[in-house]
Amino acid sequence: MKQILSSLLFAAVLSGMGGAYAQKNYEIYPVPQRQVVGSGLVSFSKSVTVVCEEAIDAATRRRAEQVLKEAGLDCTFAQEAPATGSVVYIGVNGSGGAADQRATTLALDRTSLTKAGKFDRHLLSLSDRDGSAEVVIVGENSDAAFFALASLEQMIEHGTDHLPKVKLYDYADQQSRGLVEGYYGYPYSVAVKKDLMRFMMRMKMNTYMYGAKSDVYHSQKWEAPYPATLTPQQVKNGLLTQDMIRDIAKTSQDTKVNFIWAIHPGNSFVGDANVVNRIMNKYSRMYELGVRQFAVFVDDVGVPKSEADCKTNADHLTALQAAIDKKWNNASASPEARVRPLHFVPQVYTLSWVGEADRKRFYNALSKTPDKITIYITGWGVWTVPNSNDLDVVRKELQRPAAWWWNYPCNDNADGQIYPSDMYYNFFEMPAVDNNAKMPKQLEHGLGIVSNPMQE
Template sequence: MVAGALTAALVVAGWFVVSRDRRGGPDGQGPQVPSVFPVPQHARPGTGSPVPLNGHVYIVAPSGTDQASVAALQELVAGAGGTGEAVAALNNPREDASAVYLGTAATSASALKALRIDGDAEIQDALGRTEGYALATGQSSGIPTAVLAGKDGDGLFHAVQTLRQLIKGGSVSPVRISDWPLMETRGVIEGFYGTPWSHQARLDAIAFAGRQKMNTYIYSPKDDPLLRDKWRALYSNQELQQLQELIDAAATNHIRFTYALSPGIDVCYSRPSDLDDAVAKLDSLYSLGVRSFVIPLDDIATKVQCAEDLREFGSGQANLAKAQASFLNDVNERFISAREGVLPLETVPTFYNGSSSTPYKRELGKALNPEIVVQWTGEDVVSHRITQESAETAARSYGTPSSPRTLVVWDNYPVNDFSQDHLFLAPVIGRDANLYQSIHGIVTNPMIEPYLSLPAIFNYADLTWNGPAYDPATSMGAALSLLAGPDPEVNAAVRAFVDLNQDWQDDELTPSAPGLRRDIDRFWADYDAGGSPSGDLKARAGLLQRLPELLPRMAVPGFATDATQWVAAAASYGRGVEEALDMLEAAKRGDTQTAAEARRNVQSALTAATAKTQPTLDLGVVVPVLGDNELKGFLERALQQVPAS
């Protein structure tokens, strides 16, 4: 119920964007497939008319059909204005009704046959792949029909998420889609330092990730003491109850809840009692339904810490790897292999970036059980580019030349724990489209601000599902449309705010405030030429001043709440820019009194915009930074044009 709040808000948003797949008739004429994100492997227009969902709709779901998919479809029908009637089979349907079939490849075979597409090669291909699905429309039993078929429960749930994007005016557009993910692991790791997300934010992030066809949430907040500092301690009943809610929400949204225990701060790798404590802690989560585990050994001392380990393994980085491999192998044998249904163990090495071989990596590659998966951050801790070549080299370095290690990329974007005065809202860039050929998957490490991280989570869902079709700008535009909702003013405000937060560590692919910079450059070109400047900069300044009013009206208001102090700074900058324009205009016409008053207002706005207002967990109160080089630069240049009298 709680996680459904975000989903309901996004349903209300009415998310429909310009078609990306234009497979219509000749020369792009005729019907087109509405845009779907993540971008499907195959999508083309269907035949016939749309399938109405705003009347009586039979939801045909045989016994054993995934109940989360059935519930999600019922919600969609209700949101479209229809009445859903769940039936196990359809006999003598009403003439004025529609039908939506849900099921696996086997249970949907007759429905696909009725649409005369059961032999479609693309559909059969999709239904033979893990998490694959097919979605098609047509006529069956004399009424408009949509068929959603999944290879498995995950695939069926993904089909429903695609269906929600095909609904317009209460009907489903005629389509034929066959689809599956290219990466096996696609998700979010809450792995940053700083204020952990709230319980509600975690529920909402899980629901959002499920809607975007992700399949993984890794619980690993660095400042949760029971994960690191007090890793041996078991959870209280109240804490277990909250974890159970997260685990259940993940299951409902077809997300794999992964628990990450980080004992590396004070573990003694050779001490039997530490192994016992680790197994007991993991077992307590297993009893709640967790079947996926990570033992991160990152950001700890780079040598063994206890006398027993020194005697057992010796000193030096290679022996650290030997000690860690021994411990991880024991956890794997004692817990992972001994429990039913547990997925392969994952770890984060102490040296978790870089692709080249080192003594530590070579020893880890030889000693660590080959079934254990390594999480890797790329060539750097925060990697601006991740290439297929780099990933393949790293797989050999953490494994062996003849047996490369399975890698999951722990991608440190858009995380901002190292720069808590900044927000990183640029689209995800610099990841090879064909990475899926060399790695198991990617998990994004988000910002301290959960709802501001949703655009990047959307991008990563798109990238990991179908990397070759991923387009950063298009994907980000769709994400912002979804989060903003249908109001054009709100959409414009969201984009103006996001424009101010493009800059990611001076990366050439994410220039700071490109829209604002364009308006400023145009203004000064006109001003210096003696002409009348366009009104673009003034309009942008007015929009920035309205951010505190407009952003809370988003379909996902948590975005505005997370951004409160940055929004206030942007509004102050907007006021300063507007006053600067008035100052320059007054000075040009010789109105010194008005110019002087506007000048004082510019300085006041600049002071407000650069005040320390954003609290942090460990750095005190900091100045929220956004588009500062452009905004401050413009104001300072304007003040130079009109010296103080």
């Protein structure tokens, strides 16, 4: 478990929510893009009033309460700030609401909130309000404000008195940040899944893609419903019941780590004209269990090479996204009822598996699919270390950025060894990982990165 968390902590740093700051008064991970330390200290009153704008959702409100209470503070929600005592304002940029107005009054720099090509942009200010601490959080949306609370959590978890004033400005370079449970072997237990989500929430990660190869209801029995009961041995082996999925989905909603349930229809995705309806039937079952984001995996099956098959592959993906939007994303749907865009692991996820002409034909067809669908690669090889060059190749052929499925730590390619140390050391000591590849300081041309941390 420690190895998994260490891997994900590294992924959080790589995700782009990090940067240098002049004075290291607060040790926060991922390191904020910019930290401006002010003069003087502030302390929280025992009772803290939280003022949330209308756009701030229930999960973000619960998270604010959790952060404050775990720091030993009492929490009360109100429409307006009281005359005295500490206040936490939470809002959305440009809303005109209480937090947005307070940010204007304090002349907070909003440059990071509109920085192009960045994700989950937010700011946090800790200042003095007539002798008590005042926090102002403004995000580009409620999700971004939620991630700002991870910084506040780390600022006050060791004490709420005599804290340096500060302004934090943060965003992510990668849209999808987290893990994929997609290896061959026993899946994680429900307890581990939930623990990972809570850890990921603290690290501002947002993606838990589930497609365990040994889960038959993901692959071989992809149309069948999950069972209501399991034997003790099946539970030990990591299989899931419907109630377990409900439990995981609830934790996903609370942590804003999107539990993306993947279906693996195999060669039927291209070969069956009715496959979209068949997939939607299973998605509907999973939706009833609380799942609000889906993926399609068609890795390790036949690769479409003809123009017609490549087009069918892309057309089915487009039709599936359209079916999801029609069923769950109409104009009257509440935020809690809506389904986020698809993630797709294609047949050509490793660039070297087909010739250049076949690869270009394949990705050119996928370029016609909706831009909001996230498409994954593993780079030039199956275990390739993330790098900007491979992402740029796909970006040009796909005509949009792709995300990286990183098979690490995943020792299928060297199962006589385990990967016990940090990433850089393993690359140097274990050339089977990727020929002594070096981690880049920055990852460009990508839309996300998920680690596939196999239980070695």
